[in-house]
Amino acid sequence: xxxxxxxxxxxxxxxxxxxxxxxxxxxxxxxxxxxxxxxxxxxxxxxxxxxxxxxxxxxxxxxxxxxxxxxxxxxxxxxxxxxxxxxxxxxxxxxxxxxxxxxxxxxxxxxxxxxxxxxxxxxxxxxxxxxxxxxxxxxxxxxxxxxxxxxxxxxxxxxxxxxxxxxxxxxxxxxxxxxxxxxxxxxxxxxxxxxxxxxxxxxxxxxxxxxxxxxxxxxxxxxxxxxxxxxxxxxxxxxxxxxxxxxxxxxxxxxxxxxx
Numbered sequence: 057x058x059x060x061x062x063x064x065x066x067x068x069x070x071x072x073x074x075x076x077x078x079x080x081x082x083x084x085x086x087x088x089x090x091x092x093x094x095x096x097x098x099x100x101x102x103x104x105x106x107x108x109x110x111x112x113x114x115x116x117x118x119x120x121x122x123x124x125x126x127x128x129x130x131x132x133x134x135x136x137x138x139x140x141x142x143x144x145x146x147x148x149x150x151x152x153x154x155x156x157x158x159x160x161x162x163x164x165x166x167x168x169x170x171x172x173x174x175x176x177x178x179x180x181x182x183x184x185x186x187x188x189x190x191x192x193x194x195x196x197x198x199x200x201x202x203x204x205x206x207x208x209x210x211x212x213x214x215x216x217x218x219x220x221x222x223x224x225x226x227x228x229x230x231x232x233x234x235x236x237x238x239x240x241x242x243x244x245x246x247x248x249x250x251x252x253x254x255x256x257x258x259x260x261x262x263x264x265x266x267x268x269x270x271x272x273x274x275x276x277x278x279x280x281x282x283x284x285x286x287x288x289x290x291x292x293x294x295x296x297x298x299x300x301x302x303x304x305x306x307x308x309x310x311x312x313x314x315x316x
Contacts, residue, residue: 058086245287
């Protein structure tokens with residue numbers, strides 16, 4: 057049984073890697089795979105480099121099926137993101153999404169299949185903590201592949217993940233999510249704007265780029281922020297406070313692979 061860790065480079069999956077390598081879950085992972093949408097913040101890639109250099113005893117396999125936003129704008133593949141728009145009745149709505157499945161789940165699954173071999177079996181470790189238990193314990197849908205949720209099995213929450221990582225490396229992982237993700241909480245948008253201006257500028261440019269797309273027959277404007285205002289003009293709640301608390305914005309991300 058090949059054990060492959062799905063590494064999103066956030067709090068949960070990073071802690072799961074450290075704990076797994078220390079034998080806290082009984083078994084030890086054989087490999088880790090990071091699915092790159094080509095839209096992650098710069099700090100996520102830097103964090104991956106550090107984990108690979110200082111912690112992981114094996115190379116971290118980085119896989120991609122392409123540039124998510126370029127594919128979305130050009131109408132290629134199942135690249136839909138959950139942008140905000142209005143229904144035919146004029147009511148606010150979140151559009152359909154396939155980004156997690158296409159650019160994360162399927163990309164990782166293909167790599168795991170390659171690592172396991174045509175007749176091999178594999179276990180996919182997914183970093184869902186007890187705070188988001190509703191996102192876990194989903195079957196893989198493949199006979200050769202079993203999904204496992206070590207953090208849920210061990211009763212570990214996000215705060216414990218953070219404490220474990222800080223104790224190990226003396227630093228906190230970045231928030232793992234595409235810079236343009238509509239699931240961002242207000243605090244995440246503020247953090248991006250305040251502390252990572254280049255990534256926020258990328259998000260603003262993408263927000264403008266998707267506004268009046270017409271390649272999917274949707275004839276109403278779409279936005280990255282729930283207020284359905286241009287991102288550059290949004291007045292985020294609590295933006296003027298010196299400190300703010302990060303909210304979990306991925307509770308509705310049903311695939312369980314983003315934000316971990």
